[in-house]
Amino acid sequence: MSKMFINYATYIVLILVLAAPGNAHEIVLKDGKIIKTRSCWEENGAIKYERYGGILTIEKKLVEEVIYSEEEPVVSPVKKKFGTILEQQEKLRKERTRSLASDEIFRLCKPAVVIIKCGGAEGTGFFISDDGYILTNYHVIRSHSSIEVHLSSDEVYIANMISSTEKPDAALLKIDRNNMPYLALEKNTIPEEIIGKEVFAIGNPGGLQFSITRGIISQIRTMDDVKYIQTDTPLNPGNSGGPLINKLGNVVGMNTLKRAYSTGLNFAISSDSLFTWVEQYSKFGIVHYAKPSQNSDDEPPRPSQEGPGIFIIPVPGPSW
Structure with missing residues (x-):
């Protein structure tokens, strides 16, 4: 049987780190809630921030203020x-x-090719960069279940969905892995x-x-x-x-x-x-x-x- 390494530990650590980052910016909402994030910026009339391995957006009208941990402007990590x-x-x-x-x-x-398994569906994908970004079809991962990425080396990773669109039928995924062929x-x-x-x-x-x-x-x-x-x-x-x-x-x-x-x-x-x-x-x-x-x-x-x-x-x- 092939030895398989599922990156659950890395995935959990990533969530914990992003949920409570050091030297974080604070997005103060009008309902009193505070969102802490390592990166945030204003774009197209909304506040975007990095969290859970992706980029999230919140309407500016819901935000009371943004408190940056540094004075210089923040550039989108995207x-x-x-x-x-x-x-x-x-x-x-x-x-x-x-x-x-x-x-x-x-x-x-x-x-550079990967096998993708998601909610009973199976498909294929491929790396477009050496640090783990993957392209595949949206319809392969549309169930929004846990996305398993199987490498040709028999390693298995849990992917984050970074972006998706129905036209063209495409999705961009990310795994926590560097030095990948693409x-x-x-x-x-x-x-x-x-x-x-x-x-x-x-x-x-x-x-x-x-x-x-x-x-x-x-x-x-x-x-x-x-x-x-x-x-x-x-x-x-x-x-x-x-x-x-x-x-x-x-x-x-x-x-x-x-x-x-x-x-x-x-x-x-x-x-x-x-x-x-x-x-x-x-x-x-x-x-x-x-x-x-x-x-x-x-x-x-x-x-x-x-x-x-x-x-x-x-x-x-x-x-x-």
């Missing part, structure tokens, strides 16, 4: 951190200049340059962890205002959130959809759409804490899933 992530992405893209064989791609990229998102997916090119998917199809499949880019489609890479690369439930990788070892898409009762009609959210989402988050620090569908009175249920990992587009499928 902007600091994601400036570093975008720099890492750019550095890796510049390094990846050689076309790789399929076995090289698997050896190079597998350590993958670079291609910034431009131009049809004339990539259609017909060979691509690879590494993921968790049917629970068969870290499987690699191969295909080509068939076309680029826009569906519901989201740009997708159409591919005949075999995808199955469990591949959701995993990378679609070109021969340079960079990500051109995040595997998300397949068309029901069809062969070879699979779709990945384009890497440039994902890069734009991450870049916007880095600039504005916007966090979307989506509500679980089963507990919402004003949010209609999402389409049901077939299997634990990838959405199925019903026949006749999207129009284009």
Whole structure:
């Protein structure tokens, strides 16, 4: 049996540290409550603060005053951190200049791919920085249960959800781990340059962890205002959130959809759409804490899933 290390202790310590930090700023609410945090700042008419491994927001009208523990202005840690992530992405893209064989791609990229388990669902994800930031599909973690991240080394971590959005179907997670291998998102997916090119998917199809499949880019489609890479690369439930990788070892898409009762009609959210989402988050620090569908009175249920990992587009499928 593989030895598994679940970071519950680290997770608990993180919560305790953030709940009662030393040299903390104080957010004094009008109802008399006081929130202590290591970082807080005003942004877009609201007060944002760091807590529980993420960035939370409170309406300014609910705040009596903010007492800073230091005189100089506080800069959003989101902007600091994601400036570093975008720099890492750019550095890796510049390094990846050689076309790789399929076995090289698997050896190079597998350590940057993770298996995600959440509330009975299973999917895939991949690191986008060396300090534990992960991209996956929102529908993989939408149950808001405890999110387990399984590494190729057999280690298991509990992830914090940093941000999520239903359009594009994406979520940003974070585990407490440094010096991780990661993958670079291609910034431009131009049809004339990539259609017909060979691509690879590494993921968790049917629970068969870290499987690699191969295909080509068939076309680029826009569906519901989201740009997708159409591919005949075999995808199955469990591949959701995993990378679609070109021969340079960079990500051109995040595997998300397949068309029901069809062969070879699979779709990945384009890497440039994902890069734009991450870049916007880095600039504005916007966090979307989506509500679980089963507990919402004003949010209609999402389409049901077939299997634990990838959405199925019903026949006749999207129009284009």
